Structure formats: structure tokens, C-alpha cells
Amino acid sequence: GIQVEQSPPDLILQEGANSTLRCNFSDSVNNLQWFHQNPWGQLINLFYIPSGTKQNGRLSATTVATERYSLLYISSSQTTDSGVYFCAVESGYNNNDMRFGAGTRLTVKP
């Protein structure tokens, strides 16, 4: 199946700093989603972004499908941004089988 790699695995930031999280995938994708899993375990949809660029407040994401990667940008980080960020992709050859990366654990310190 499709492989999904996220980097870095862990990231510690001071409040107010910016960061870039990366998601590489091994094959063509139909769908790509970014999620934030908060410290209570809840999965929050951030972006549905199989291609192109989207922005939502301090967060933005870019997917370059032809080069098989996606980036999540967090600007002016806040302590509430802490948690684990997951990238998940649905292969172009195997619909309905969404594969998750191992996540990036972000800690934002006050």
C-alpha cells in the first residue's frame, strides 16, 4: 500500500514562532487530509487538500501532488496548537483505504 512519511516526528516551539510540517507519500493520491489531534485525543479536520493551497487563519497547507508531498504551515503558534498533526492520504489506486502517517508531535511553550 501507499507509504506516508511525516517530518519532523517531534517539534518544540516557543509561542509566536512559525513552523512547517511535511508529509511525503509514495504514490499518486486522490485525497489528502491534515488533522490535529488535541491532547484529549479528538481528531480535528484542518484541511482537505489533494492539490493546491488553502489557508485558514494562522494555518495554511500546500500539496504538490506531482512531487508527492504536502506542507502544513503554522504561523504565530499558540499553546493551543500543541498536539499531534497527522497527514492522511487516499491512494489513487485504492479508494476508501486512507493511510495515516505517524504524525508530528508539536509542543508550543509559553
Next chain:
Amino acid sequence: NAGVTQTPKFRILKIGQSMTLQCTQDMNHNYMYWYRQDPGMGLKLIYYSVGAGITDKGEVPNGYNVSRSTTEDFPLRLELAAPSQTSVYFCASSLPGLAGYNEQFFGPGTRLTVL
């Protein structure tokens, strides 16, 4: 809309016991999914359904069964619980659309411990 709801929130089982994890969605989504998340890992797909009466295996289906008799409900059954099934279980749903759109929406999860 309540979205995707799951019950129970927490459960402890003894080895060999059985249980059903409940999942309901009120968004009229025709696709539903079950995932498990082991500590420090991403989610893995157990089973999915593209509509009432249709189910299919995902990446890790062994030890589980599902049924889909209505659009709203997608229960997950563990017949003989094993310690390896200790995990957090997430249910999700989606409504595929044009150009391959298939954004999934997740429930709050069920934390299951098998002792």
C-alpha cells in the same frame, strides 16, 4: 447536527469477552469507516462501508466484524477480545462527491483496554 457519535467512551474487557462498539452519524453520509489507533501511532483502517448492506476489509480486519443495516449506524464487533486489541477506536463518515472529493469526519473515539 451531532456529527459522528460513538459509544461507549471507555471500556475495559477481559480476555475472551465480546462487545460491540457503536457508531452513528446524522449527516446522511453513505460511507463509514472504523479505524484503530495504537499508542504513538497513526490510525489504521479496520473496515469500511460504502452503503447499507455493503462492507469491506481495510488494512487490519482480523479479530473484528461489522455490519451496516442502516445508513446511520455502523457497529464494530469484537468476538473474542485479546490484549492486542487494546487501542483507541475511531469511527468516521464521508459523502463522496465530484472529482473524487471524499473528506472524512471523525467521531470522538472509544478507548478500549483488554486485560
